[in-house]
Amino acid sequence: MKALRDWSVRHADALSALNRLAAPAARALGPMVRRFGAQRVATCLAPVERAAKSALFDCRMCGQCTLSVTGMSCPMGCAKQMRNGPCGGVRADGGCEVRPAQRCVWLDATEGDARIEPGHTPTWTQRVPALDHRRGGQSSWIRIFAPPEPGTVSAPAPVSTHGEASGAFEGACRDGRFVVTVEIAPPDSADPRPLLDRARRFAGLVDAINITDGAGGNCHMSSVAAASVLAGAGITAVCQVGCRDRNRIAVQGDVLGAAALGVRNVLCLTGDDVSQGDHPEARPVFDLDAVNLLHILRGMRDHGVYASGRSLEVPPRLFLGATANPFVPPHAERVANLERKVGAGAQFIQTQFCFDLALFEAFMREVRARELHRRCTIIVGVGTLGSAKALRWMAEHVPGVHVPRSVTERIAAADDPRAEGRRVCVETIRALRSIEGVAGVHLMGHKNEDSLARTIVEAGLRPAAAAA
Numbered sequence: 001m002k003a004l005r006d007w008s009v010r011h012a013d014a015l016s017a018l019n020r021l022a023a024p025a026a027r028a029l030g031p032m033v034r035r036f037g038a039q040r041v042a043t044c045l046a047p048v049e050r051a052a053k054s055a056l057f058d059c060r061m062c063g064q065c066t067l068s069v070t071g072m073s074c075p076m077g078c079a080k081q082m083r084n085g086p087c088g089g090v091r092a093d094g095g096c097e098v099r100p101a102q103r104c105v106w107l108d109a110t111e112g113d114a115r116i117e118p119g120h121t122p123t124w125t126q127r128v129p130a131l132d133h134r135r136g137g138q139s140s141w142i143r144i145f146a147p148p149e150p151g152t153v154s155a156p157a158p159v160s161t162h163g164e165a166s167g168a169f170e171g172a173c174r175d176g177r178f179v180v181t182v183e184i185a186p187p188d189s190a191d192p193r194p195l196l197d198r199a200r201r202f203a204g205l206v207d208a209i210n211i212t213d214g215a216g217g218n219c220h221m222s223s224v225a226a227a228s229v230l231a232g233a234g235i236t237a238v239c240q241v242g243c244r245d246r247n248r249i250a251v252q253g254d255v256l257g258a259a260a261l262g263v264r265n266v267l268c269l270t271g272d273d274v275s276q277g278d279h280p281e282a283r284p285v286f287d288l289d290a291v292n293l294l295h296i297l298r299g300m301r302d303h304g305v306y307a308s309g310r311s312l313e314v315p316p317r318l319f320l321g322a323t324a325n326p327f328v329p330p331h332a333e334r335v336a337n338l339e340r341k342v343g344a345g346a347q348f349i350q351t352q353f354c355f356d357l358a359l360f361e362a363f364m365r366e367v368r369a370r371e372l373h374r375r376c377t378i379i380v381g382v383g384t385l386g387s388a389k390a391l392r393w394m395a396e397h398v399p400g401v402h403v404p405r406s407v408t409e410r411i412a413a414a415d416d417p418r419a420e421g422r423r424v425c426v427e428t429i430r431a432l433r434s435i436e437g438v439a440g441v442h443l444m445g446h447k448n449e450d451s452l453a454r455t456i457v458e459a460g461l462r463p464a465a466a467a468a
């Protein structure tokens, strides 16, 4: 079976051409199908379609086939149900973050797509909508024979405050000055005071503080609550919102609630798998991917509607962000992935840890060629780690982190690995500042606030006097 599926991806161009040739003939049969009853024909077609597509494409009959825009590789084989390109956790050898023995289906999709039309096609950059789970098990072929009547519902009118900065962080991004953000994991506590103490360590040093959302599949205080605590204390927060733990109903309600509590900045993520966290037995949700989450939140903000189309009384004012990981395969697809997120509404981007400047520069060349740096604020992830052992652990256990051996060896050989780690970070920040299109840095380091604050000053990002 696997050999047949590999054959399909290898012959994606021929299968796509066949599909294009067969479509007009199928459409010509449309009136006959309608006379007979489209539903009756769909019921007869479904088992045939299931057998053929299961053998050729490992099809799971989602009822919303995307094979023609995913290089004849079925995305339903993706453990996170990504509909719009790979997650940031693809392993260096191309293995899946969740099922390491399996190749990431999006690597196949990228290769198949390149065969259909070399150099990503316009269809590749278009957003694939979130799954309608009611259509599972139904035929997709019926839509070729008898396409649904075009809807008569018009798009809701914009109600946006777009154009008006929604807060201090958006203002900083629009000013064009070099932005600095830092990441804090929320506490394992019902007491907000330690969180506030850690956040206040960065007063005067950063433009915003990211609050992670169950990062690595570990349970902490919710990001919505922690970001609201900061907002209530006058500290600008970026609330990270992942798709792993909530379906589209819960996530929209949470973002609306966060906005009501003063949180303006939302970073949309698909989320890490649960297997590396402290609840590996938990059931992941992945009802949406980050691209569809962005699109839905933009709809709430700009059109005042939920994903269902139902109206909101008062839309949230949001500054929307997304992540990018230029450091993992498929490298050629990473800029297209960024473009899809920007197209879906991302106004700022925060990347995974940058330890490999050469890879990042190659990514930025392509970003500039597509002028994406003019459409969003690109903030690059950096961090300090106290030892080579910690770096190795992170490279092996944190999905999507790439650490070149030269960096680990340099820190391992140093007399004071902690100071050397900081020096590497400072050098990286200085190099990033000289890359056209880089608008800021995002500092990460688990419970490492003092070192991060020191790095900000040593890199010359903010004067020491700015720190409270």
Ligand code: SF4
Binding pocket: 077, 078, 079, 080, 081, 082, 085, 086, 087, 088, 089, 090, 091, 095, 096, 097, 098, 099, 103, 104, 105, 106
């Ligand atoms: S690596 Fe990520 S995108 Fe690729 S198949 Fe696995 S979960 Fe899906």
